[in-house]
Amino acid sequence: MSVVDIDQLEFSYDRKSKPVIQKLCLNIEQGEIVGIVGSSGNGKSTLLRLIAGLEVPSAGVIRINDKTVNDKSTFIQPEHRGVGMVSQDYALFPHMNVASNIAFGLHRMPRKKRQERVQELMELIQLKGYEDRYPHELSGGQQQRVALARTMAPRPSVVLMDEPFSSLDAELKQSIRSELRDIVKAEGMTCLFVTHDQADVEDMSDRYIRLGQ
Amino acid sequence: MSFRQIKAYIKRNLNGWWIVSILGAAVILLPILFVFLSIFETPSEHWAHIKEYLVKDYVIETLTLTFITAITTTLLGVSLAWFVTVFDFPGRKILRWALVLPLAVPPYIGAYTYSTMFSYTGVVQVTLRNWGFHPSQDWISLTSMRGAVVVFTLFLYPYVYLVTRSFLERQSASYIENARLLGRNGMSIFFWVAMPICRPAIVGGLSLVVFEVLSDYGVTQYFGLQTVTTAIFKTWFGMYDVNSAMRLAAWLMVILAGFFLIERVLRRHRKYSASTSKSKPLQPIKLGSVKGTAVLLFGMVVLAAAFAVPILQLIVWATWTYQDVWNDQFMFFIGRTLYTAAVSTVIIMLLSLIVGSATRSRSWGSALLSRTVIAGYSIPGAIIAIGVLGVFLSLDQVYGEVYRLLGGKGTPVVLSLTAAMLIFGYVIRFMATGYNAVEVGFEKTGTRYSEASRLLGRSRLYTFWRVDLPLIKGAVLSGCILTFVEICKELPLALLLRPFDFETLSTRTYQYANNEQIHEAAIPSLLIIGISFISVYVLHYLDKRWET
Numbered sequence: 001m002s003v004v005d006i007d008q009l010e011f012s013y014d015r016k017s018k019p020v021i022q023k024l025c026l027n028i029e030q031g032e033i034v035g036i037v038g039s040s041g042n043g044k045s046t047l048l049r050l051i052a053g054l055e056v057p058s059a060g061v062i063r064i065n066d067k068t069v070n071d072k073s074t075f076i077q078p079e080h081r082g083v084g085m086v087s088q089d090y091a092l093f094p095h096m097n098v099a100s101n102i103a104f105g106l107h108r109m110p111r112k113k114r115q116e117r118v119q120e121l122m123e124l125i126q127l128k129g130y131e132d133r134y135p136h137e138l139s140g141g142q143q144q145r146v147a148l149a150r151t152m153a154p155r156p157s158v159v160l161m162d163e164p165f166s167s168l169d170a171e172l173k174q175s176i177r178s179e180l181r182d183i184v185k186a187e188g189m190t191c192l193f194v195t196h197d198q199a200d201v202e203d204m205s206d207r208y209i210r211l212g213q
Numbered sequence: 214m215s216f217r218q219i220k221a222y223i224k225r226n227l228n229g230w231w232i233v234s235i236l237g238a239a240v241i242l243l244p245i246l247f248v249f250l251s252i253f254e255t256p257s258e259h260w261a262h263i264k265e266y267l268v269k270d271y272v273i274e275t276l277t278l279t280f281i282t283a284i285t286t287t288l289l290g291v292s293l294a295w296f297v298t299v300f301d302f303p304g305r306k307i308l309r310w311a312l313v314l315p316l317a318v319p320p321y322i323g324a325y326t327y328s329t330m331f332s333y334t335g336v337v338q339v340t341l342r343n344w345g346f347h348p349s350q351d352w353i354s355l356t357s358m359r360g361a362v363v364v365f366t367l368f369l370y371p372y373v374y375l376v377t378r379s380f381l382e383r384q385s386a387s388y389i390e391n392a393r394l395l396g397r398n399g400m401s402i403f404f405w406v407a408m409p410i411c412r413p414a415i416v417g418g419l420s421l422v423v424f425e426v427l428s429d430y431g432v433t434q435y436f437g438l439q440t441v442t443t444a445i446f447k448t449w450f451g452m453y454d455v456n457s458a459m460r461l462a463a464w465l466m467v468i469l470a471g472f473f474l475i476e477r478v479l480r481r482h483r484k485y486s487a488s489t490s491k492s493k494p495l496q497p498i499k500l501g502s503v504k505g506t507a508v509l510l511f512g513m514v515v516l517a518a519a520f521a522v523p524i525l526q527l528i529v530w531a532t533w534t535y536q537d538v539w540n541d542q543f544m545f546f547i548g549r550t551l552y553t554a555a556v557s558t559v560i561i562m563l564l565s566l567i568v569g570s571a572t573r574s575r576s577w578g579s580a581l582l583s584r585t586v587i588a589g590y591s592i593p594g595a596i597i598a599i600g601v602l603g604v605f606l607s608l609d610q611v612y613g614e615v616y617r618l619l620g621g622k623g624t625p626v627v628l629s630l631t632a633a634m635l636i637f638g639y640v641i642r643f644m645a646t647g648y649n650a651v652e653v654g655f656e657k658t659g660t661r662y663s664e665a666s667r668l669l670g671r672s673r674l675y676t677f678w679r680v681d682l683p684l685i686k687g688a689v690l691s692g693c694i695l696t697f698v699e700i701c702k703e704l705p706l707a708l709l710l711r712p713f714d715f716e717t718l719s720t721r722t723y724q725y726a727n728n729e730q731i732h733e734a735a736i737p738s739l740l741i742i743g744i745s746f747i748s749v750y751v752l753h754y755l756d757k758r759w760e761t
Contacts, residue, residue: 052664052668054664054668077667078664078667079668079670079671079672084668084669085664085668087664087665091662091664093662093665093666093680094684095683104666105669107670107671108670150669151668153669154669154670
């Protein structure tokens with residue numbers, strides 16, 4: 001079953017400028033990890049923002065779990081799309097500790113189940129005991145794992161990741177790639193991530209697409 | 214674009230935040246439109262007389278005062294900024310900060326203080342007579358155009374000083390260093406390098422000075438100058454002719470628009486920032502002991518004249534009169550000033566937060582909306598007051614008719630006689646102070662946290678309370694303080710829009726000064742200066758935080 005289905009997608013920042021994305025079609029199956037690679041400025045991050053509902057396409061259709069979230073007459077707001085996204089800088093809320101960050105999207109769950117889910121994810125990302133720490137008290141790799149856990153906590157249909165390894169040093173990158181892949185696979189999540197580094201897609205994705213030239 | 218697409222666009226973008234923001238912007242724009250529309254109404258019988266005999270003189274006197282003050286504030290502000298950034302001398306660090314202090318003294322308080330000090334019985338003339346000098350009254354009296362220029366220069370130069378200093382410190386290092394390597398020295402660099410590259414900054418600071426002079430009522434009225442703003446007051450209170458006052462306000466708007474146009478032209482083709490992002494701080498040149506002492510003395514004389522002397526004089530007067538002034542009624546005025554300022558500040562900050570949240574996306578609609586809500590800041594208080602009065606008088610008419618239609622007996626509540634009118638005026642005039650602080654807060658945090666929250670399924674309102682507000686609380690607090698202080702010291706709006714027998718600290722100061730009870734005006738003046746000092750401190754603190 002396809003989780004994300006994109007048809008003839010187009011986007012430009014204003015009417016006069018050249019489209020950043022032109023007639024893009026993409027299909028992602030349940031449980032797949034798909035990488036998108038390409039140089040900067042060719043619309044990789046924009047594509048994620050369009051799927052998430054943070055930007056509005058100029059044309060085309062986006063379907064998530066067979067439900068149209070975007071076409072000529074439909075626009076589903078980001079909070080109702082069931083999409084998770086890990087941004088390049090993680091955007092962990094600086095005024096909340098690790099546990100509160102992870103629990104943030106679990107507001108529809110009863111308190112007990114919410115706590116269980118947080119603990120489950122803390123174990124999965126191997127940060128048990130760090131619940132009360134604040135984001136600035138964590139290393140770059142730890143912050144990234146927390147950001148991923150926060151995104152996966154409400155079990156979104158698809159996890160989008162924008163340049164997930166760009167702010168990590170080369171040594172850490174290697175180990176984090178396989179760690180992240182294991183975490184995503186362990187949760188049975190569908191994942192789409194963008195990167196400019198060929199090694200990232202080769203190590204982490206089931207298949208990858210090259211965007212632009 | 215098909216109907217379906219338009220419907221989808223509206224559905225996508227229109228939400229509670231936008232609706233409240235658009236309503237707020239419309240309400241803010243209403244009084245300003247009222248003034249504009251007055252031009253197309255049939256003029257009153259007084260207007261022909263005002264137009265034929267008075268307008269020309271008002272405009273000439275306004276322009277002369279503004280033009281001379283612009284030159285003198287530029288000379289003083291730029292030279293002080295130049296000395297404290299380019300040179301190193303003993304006391305430089307203290308002087309760098311202290312030269313901003315005169316901003317805490319509203320020019321109208323400076324005017325009352327100095328004109329009394331230089332009057333026949335004032336400390337200056339008495340001292341001179343004791344020393345055997347008998348200066349001519351024409352020469353020493355400050356109640357003239359010359360006095361107004363001196364007062365405005367002393368208390369408004371910090372606007373030019375602050376902007377130019379900041380520009381020189383951050384942007385000029387490589388230009389000045391290269392000029393020195395090419396063999397130029399101090400004066401030559403000042404005129405050929407510093408002044409031209411600082412031009413946009415100077416024009417920026419100067420536009421604030423020009424605006425203050427054009428909107429002033431306290432100084433010009435006390436010194437007996439015939440400006441357009443004083444004319445608005447005279448037409449309103451002297452002739453009870455709101456229609457002509459509105460026409461004069463429209464004239465003032467034309468002059469103001471002219472100045473903004475000149476500012477645009479002067480800034481055209483000039484880049485504000487350097488062509489490279491690598492700007493390093495300027496290393497000051499160490500001055501020898503003679504030159505260093507001379508520069509320090511110059512700075513201290515300015516500081517004494519613009520801050521220390523008037524404050525000391527006010528303190529002395531306050532010790533003479535505090536028993537008469539400091540009574541229950543005065544406490545009531547303080548309470549009323551703080552209460553009115555607090556209510557206005559809360560309204561301003563709430564609206565700022567709503568509009569700020571609604572306009573975070575990049576679109577022409579957002580840009581238009583955010584510019585509209587702050588329109589009042591570039592419009593003098595007298596114009597806003599006239600517009601607000603026009604709106605409230607119309608509202609009273611409509612309300613009265615509805616009241617009678619519904620069978621009401623007696624006289625309905627007259628809105629134009631309540632403090633609501635004054636609060637409305639404050640909101641329009643000072644919306645920008647609160648809104649700009651909120652906007653800076655939102656710009657600094659960016660949209661990533663709100664986006665993360667919404668992608669985790671949280672609503673806009675929840676995201677606002679739990680994510681946005683905690684992250685920008687510092688900016689909101691500084692916005693609150695700055696707005697509150699600005700309202701506390703405001704004079705023209707309070708004078709024009711206050712209900713009968715309604716006094717604030719600033720109107721009380723004005724009343725005392727106008728009744729020739731200058732010594733009694735000292736205590737409310739010192740309180741206003743004390744409150745203003747908070748805003749100077751907040752600005753200094755924010756500047757330091759942004760530097761780090």
